[in-house]
Amino acid sequence: MSALTGSLVLTACAGGSGSEADRPEAKVTVSPAGGGAAKLGSPITVKAEGGRLTGVEAKDDKGNKVEGRLAGDGSSWTSDGKVGPQTTYTVRSTAKGGKDGKGKESSSTATFTTEKAEKVNKLTNTPGNGQTVGTGMPVSILFDHPVDEGKRAEIEKSLKVTTQPKVEGAWGWVKDWSGQDRIDWRPKDYWPSGTKVSVNGSLAGIDSGEGGWFARNYVFAFTIGADRKAVIDVPSHTLTMYEDGKAVGDIKGSAGSPDDPTRGGVHTVRSKNPAETMDSATIGHGNEWMLHSKWVTHLTASGTFLHSAPWNEWIGVKNNSHGCFGMTTADAKTVYDFLSIGSTVEVKNTASTKQTDVGNGLEVWQENWQQWQKRSALK
Known part of the structure; x- marks a missing residue:
């Protein structure tokens, strides 16, 4: 859509005496103009012809102020942003006539309403x-x-x-x-x-x-x-907690089996849940199991979690999960309490060759800085 080009001419009460009274008022125009739904995609502009703007205040129908900038010579004012959909704006302005801005002072008010967005x-x-x-x-x-x-x-x-x-x-x-x-x-x-x-x-x-x-x-x-991270070394069945770069504790657990290895790289904790039902159907294993777990720390959106696995008798001995890192209930709570939303968990030495997509959770650290910069639209 193109910006609306129409404008509304506004004048109001004038003041002054003597030589000022003999000078014409400034002619103020506001765009978009009233009289029909104003099109979207344009800023609010106020212009003074034959004078200078001395002040402009614009607000929407919720009372929010519209920020803008007055030109150095006082000839115009332009909003910082564009008009929003289905919104009524009120623009109040003051101006003085004459090129030197020392003529008659006038004030004006304009209103317009924008069209509805699809x-x-x-x-x-x-x-x-x-x-x-x-x-x-x-x-x-x-x-x-x-x-x-x-x-x-x-x-x-x-x-x-x-x-x-x-x-x-x-x-x-x-x-x-x-x-x-x-x-x-x-x-x-x-x-x-x-x-x-x-x-x-x-x-x-x-x-x-x-x-x-x-x-x-x-x-x-x-x-x-706090600077808290975790590193999982898959072959040793160990999760190590770090605070301010120093190891502060190890947790034994079971990572993914050779058939379902735990995804590697640096993951970001996206959410946590004190109790959760593990449904095999959510990760493509049909109706194989429905297990109840506590102290669940979510990494990927596709189902890579840190959680309690009281049903697993091989914790710390064998990697036999479907991609998660399972622990005793007490250890899962320790990890749950230690890591916050936004903490990182790095998985090392896994057999998984899958590259976790950045959108599969908050997986921004799966790419290096050069790769990440290529995602910008401002290339």
Whole structure:
């Protein structure tokens, strides 16, 4: 859709006396204009002809302020973002007439309503606002409607990550395990513990393609917690816990069997569940089993977990699981309590040759930095 080019001419009460009163008022125009549904995809612009703008305030129908910038010569004001769908905007402006801006002062108000979008594209962000997470956690944004490839660069430009201290990182486009489109931001290396992260998505009014539009902006923040990781060495049936780079304990368990080896590489803890039913059908084994487990730490979306396996008499002796790392109930709780959402778990020396897809959970560390950067739409 093209931006609306129509405009609305507005004047209001004038003030002043003497030589100021003899000067004409500035003619102020606002675009998009009122009188019919305004098309999507354009910013709000205010222009002054024969004078200078001295102030502009724009708000949507929920009372949210629309940020914008006044030109240095006062000739125009432009919103930072674009108009959102099915929204009424009110624009109030003041201006003074004359090229020097010393003429009559006038004030004006304009309103317009934008057209309805065929689909409103919303997002789900991970981590949640205010959460404290592990040092391997990416920023992950899942879209509920498809995002056209031709629209991705503009969307990516509208997403900003700010960190304290400063941390290098990059956005990458991902196909989630669910089939939905996703964009993740990962640091080049693991986060330093204590980092403060804020994400600002200025998405309102941006076209996501296939009839979808974003209706609002998004802001959320989170904190990086303790530096805790785990490393599983498959042949020795051992999970070693690390804090601040130092080993702080070993746990014995059973990894995947030769037929179903545990996936290798660096995984990110995506969620945890204190009690869960293990259903063989969810990992392609039909109706072979239905087992109840406790202290379940989820790695991949396809079913690679750390969990209690009280039914397994070969824990710490034989790798005989279907890809998970099973432990005693007490040890599973220790691991569950030690690792947080966003902690990393590296699996070493496994027989698995499968490359875990980045979208199969929060698997951003399955790729090196050079590979990850290629996922950006801003090449």
